Amino acid sequence: MTKSTKSAGKCPQCGKETVQKYRPFCSIRCQQLDLGKWFNESYVIPGEEALSTNDNEDDY
Protein backbone atom coordinates (compact mmCIF):
# COMPACT_ATOMS: atom_id res chain seq x y z
CA MET A 1 0.00 0.00 0.00
CA THR A 2 2.41 2.62 -1.13
CA LYS A 3 0.49 4.01 -3.99
CA SER A 4 -2.68 5.77 -3.07
CA THR A 5 -3.61 7.04 -6.43
CA LYS A 6 -7.08 8.20 -5.96
CA SER A 7 -8.52 8.61 -9.35
CA ALA A 8 -11.04 11.29 -8.78
CA GLY A 9 -13.16 9.97 -11.58
CA LYS A 10 -14.67 11.56 -14.58
CA CYS A 11 -16.60 14.67 -15.19
CA PRO A 12 -20.33 13.93 -15.21
CA GLN A 13 -20.77 16.66 -17.77
CA CYS A 14 -18.35 15.74 -20.50
CA GLY A 15 -16.59 12.61 -19.26
CA LYS A 16 -13.15 14.15 -19.03
CA GLU A 17 -10.79 13.58 -16.17
CA THR A 18 -11.85 15.32 -13.02
CA VAL A 19 -9.78 18.21 -11.83
CA GLN A 20 -9.52 18.35 -8.10
CA LYS A 21 -10.17 22.05 -8.04
CA TYR A 22 -13.48 21.62 -9.75
CA ARG A 23 -14.54 18.30 -8.36
CA PRO A 24 -16.42 16.43 -9.47
CA PHE A 25 -16.06 18.22 -12.73
CA CYS A 26 -13.17 18.81 -15.08
CA SER A 27 -13.46 22.54 -15.33
CA ILE A 28 -15.29 25.54 -14.06
CA ARG A 29 -17.34 25.44 -17.20
CA CYS A 30 -18.75 22.02 -16.53
CA GLN A 31 -19.29 22.94 -12.92
CA GLN A 32 -21.30 25.96 -13.90
CA LEU A 33 -23.13 24.00 -16.52
CA ASP A 34 -24.29 21.59 -13.88
CA LEU A 35 -25.21 24.36 -11.51
CA GLY A 36 -27.07 26.07 -14.26
CA LYS A 37 -28.94 22.91 -15.00
CA TRP A 38 -30.09 22.64 -11.45
CA PHE A 39 -30.96 26.26 -11.38
CA ASN A 40 -33.03 25.96 -14.50
CA GLU A 41 -34.78 22.89 -13.25
CA SER A 42 -35.78 24.54 -10.04
CA TYR A 43 -36.85 27.47 -12.06
CA VAL A 44 -39.26 25.52 -14.19
CA ILE A 45 -42.75 25.89 -12.91
CA PRO A 46 -45.16 23.17 -13.93
CA GLY A 47 -47.83 24.57 -16.17
CA GLU A 48 -50.59 24.14 -13.71
CA GLU A 49 -52.61 27.24 -13.89
CA ALA A 50 -55.43 27.70 -11.51
CA LEU A 51 -58.54 26.85 -13.41
CA SER A 52 -60.75 29.78 -12.88
CA THR A 53 -64.21 28.74 -13.90
CA ASN A 54 -65.50 31.75 -15.60
CA ASP A 55 -68.47 30.35 -17.47
CA ASN A 56 -71.32 30.71 -15.03
CA GLU A 57 -71.27 34.27 -13.99
CA ASP A 58 -74.50 36.00 -14.86
CA ASP A 59 -74.60 38.03 -11.76
CA TYR A 60 -74.63 41.50 -13.12
Ligand SMILES: [Zn+2]
Ligand atom coordinates in the same frame (compact mmCIF):
# COMPACT_ATOMS: atom_id res chain seq x y z
ZN1 LIG B 1 -16.24 18.37 -17.99
